[in-house]
Amino acid sequence: MKILVCVKQVPAKDSPLRLTEDSTWIRDADLSYETNEPDAFALEEALRLKEKHGGEVVVASVGPARVQQAIREALSKGADRAIHIDDDSGSKLDSFFTAQLIAEAVRSEAFDLVLTGLQSDDLGFAQSGVILAELLGLPHATIIMEVEVIDGRLKVKRELEGGWFQWVEMPLPSLLTIQSGINKPRYATLKGIKAAKTKEIRRVTPAELGVKPDEAAARNQLRRIYVPVKTKKTEFIEGPPKEAAAKLVEKLQREARVL
Amino acid sequence: MDVPTKEERTAIRESVRQLCRDFPDPYWREVDKKELYPHAFVDALTKSGYLAALIPEEYGGAGLGITEASIILEEINRAGGNSTACHAQMYIMGTLLRHGSEEQKRRYLPGIARGDLRLQAFAITEPNAGSETTRIETRAVRNGDRYIVNGQKIFISRVKQSDLMLLLARTTPYDELQDKTRGLSAFIVDLRNVKGKLEVQPLDLMINHHTNTVFLEDVEIPAENLIGEEGMGFRYIIDGWNAERILIAAESVGDGRWFIERASKYASERVVFGRPIGVNQGIQFPIAEAYAHIEAADLMRYEAAAKFDRREKCGAEANMAKYLASEAAWEAANVCLNTFGGYGFARDYDVERKFRETRLLTTAPVSNNLVLAFLGQNVLGMPRSY
Known part of the structure; x- marks a missing residue:
């Protein structure tokens, strides 16, 4: 199977989040980055499918030069080669733009399966995967908890609300967005890190792909971001103990929602 | 050996950091409190090849340098863990790598690299010698195709968690030596199959190091387990x-x-x-x-x-x-x-x-x-x- 895995690099969970002066983004200089967690699960699923059915795992990532760190991590874990779509246009808010870039970069290759994480840990739109499926003309399924390949077809388990699951059969090629927790991602091995050095990373730019960042910028505009203001309020509940206790229980249930 | 690139070193650092994230503070707290050996952590580290950083590729390791090995241990400690649980494997390996015979390297290194064998115990210190290593008294006497060892070692960590132990013992009495740095020899002791009596008594310390006193009574070591030349052990250890x-x-x-x-x-x-x-x-x-x-x-x-x-x-x-x-x-x-x-x-x-x-x-x-x-x-x- 020829599998594409889309990997995003996001600010590390323990990074300090400070706003830029104009409050339109977080200060990049303060950040360290890591691979988007759901994408790590998608990569692991791809590697397991390759181990079971043979084939190739290719990683694609959009972003400036720093995303090569996430790409190398994926190559260290066992991906065979990578495509780096080198873009620092600041149109990171637009899932359509991201999907368009990946679609144009991989269109000439016939992938049997495309995997993405369900959503990104930073913006959480959960859109890039499904738009990419549409642009590539592939069927897709989201929130996937299990993947089986049987006789050239897919059988996948989707997570629904309230502890319910749904089994879906699909043709190949398809695109799946993978839910976190589907597997236990492997660690990169020392030998894997060494081997990654010689693996191919194809670098392409939006201009080479015929995708215009200006159009993406026109579709979305971020006006302001802010840190939620924390408030603290102390309230005294008056009245006889029995009534006060009842009021307290009601408040804990309805307002604080801790009971 | 290729000198690793800056990106490779960053990748090693990041990967160890990622692995350590799965072993957060409560893990190490419990290991310490209950005086356990961090088996799960050491296994994860070994399986990913990190403890075999210094083993050459021809023996199944990563063939990296001390810089990369040091990055691995630094990250473990930086993440709140304690690399003393496994760092000795890296130190001890050096003696085997530099001075062991080809046969010894082929016998042990691939297993260590795969994680099937643990070489984490290093028996040098003795109650009467301390830092004055040239005065150690544990005797190894050659008898045909084997050495018979008698003596006592102290502050020997992870004996119970290791398959192999490096032992420094006296093969020539101190008084017979002109050069006092000679007369000591290094051996590999296979702890899985000890002939003779090797008694391990845990020491109660302020740190969770699985450190012991080791008593050796007529312990037999095959002569083929001698590392390098007889009498040169101290030089090998110093290396x-x-x-x-x-x-x-x-x-x-x-x-x-x-x-x-x-x-x-x-x-x-x-x-x-x-x-x-x-x-x-x-x-x-x-x-x-x-x-x-x-x-x-x-x-x-x-x-x-x-x-x-x-x-x-x-x-x-x-x-x-x-x-x-x-x-x-x-x-x-x-x-x-x-x-x-x-x-x-x-x-x-x-x-x-x-x-x-x-x-x-x-x-x-x-x-x-x-x-x-x-x-x-x-x-x-x-x-x-x-």
Whole structure:
């Protein structure tokens, strides 16, 4: 199977989040980055499918030069080669733009399966995967908890609300967005890190792909971001103990929602 | 050996950091509290090949240098873990790598690299010898195709968690020697199949190190397990000291960074008298000072490691790195404890555990006084003090 895995690099969970002066983004200089967690699960699923059915795992990532760190991590874990779509246009808010870039970069290759994480840990739109499926003309399924390949077809388990699951059969090629927790991602091995050095990373730019960042910028505009203001309020509940206790229980249930 | 690129080193650091994330504070707290060996952590590290960093590729390892090995240990300590649980494998490997026969390397190294064999016990120190290694008394007497060993070793860690143990024993009586650095030999003891009596008595220490007294009574070691030449064991062990000091320096830097990170975060968040305690220079400056000392020590660590990897003489740098980094880590430990105040003594904050663990690094595997003696005598040319 020829599998594409889309990997995003996001600010590390323990990074300090400070706003830029104009409050339109977080200060990049303060950040360290890591691979988007759901994408790590998608990569692991791809590697397991390759181990079971043979084939190739290719990683694609959009972003400036720093995303090569996430790409190398994926190559260290066992991906065979990578495509780096080198873009620092600041149109990171637009899932359509991201999907368009990946679609144009991989269109000439016939992938049997495309995997993405369900959503990104930073913006959480959960859109890039499904738009990419549409642009590539592939069927897709989201929130996937299990993947089986049987006789050239897919059988996948989707997570629904309230502890319910749904089994879906699909043709190949398809695109799946993978839910976190589907597997236990492997660690990169020392030998894997060494081997990654010689693996191919194809670098392409939006201009080479015929995708215009200006159009993406026109579709979305971020006006302001802010840190939620924390408030603290102390309230005294008056009245006889029995009534006060009842009021307290009601408040804990309805307002604080801790009971 | 190819010199790894900056990106590769970053990748190693990031990967170890990622692995360590799966073993957070509560894991190490429990291991320490219950005096357990961190099997799950060591297994994960071994399976991913990190403990085989120094083993050449032809024997199944990664064939990397001391710089990369030191990054691995630094990150473990920086993440709040304790690499002493497994670092000895890296030190001991050097003796086998440099002085072992081809047959010995083929017999042991691939298994160690795969994680099937643990070589983490190193039996040198004795009750009557301490740092004066040339006075050890454990005797190995050749009898046909084997050596018969009798004696006692102390502060021998992880004997019960290892499959193999490196043993230094006397093969020529001290009084018969002209060169007192001769007469000691290095052996590999297969702990899975001991012939004779090898008794292991755990020591109750302030750190969770699985350290023991080991009594050897008529323990038989096949002659083929002798490393290198008979009588040259002390020289072989000394050869490994620079590597050991560089790795200890890196662990100290890792500890130091953990303390600084925790202290500065706590100082910024803990509000007393209506403001974070970190605004007080009495709190802030010691943290900044300790940070500067850690970063300075780190430069010496990389200098020593780079020289080691270029196969240049690095005794002075390795010793200075060990001294500077372990002292800086201890300074950072005290600063961190002061910053946390009473809470620092509570197990839930992990400061007291790391405090105990990092204190060891100024004392073992070599006391900082002996490091200073090395610098005074061998680098500055002053008279021998001991």
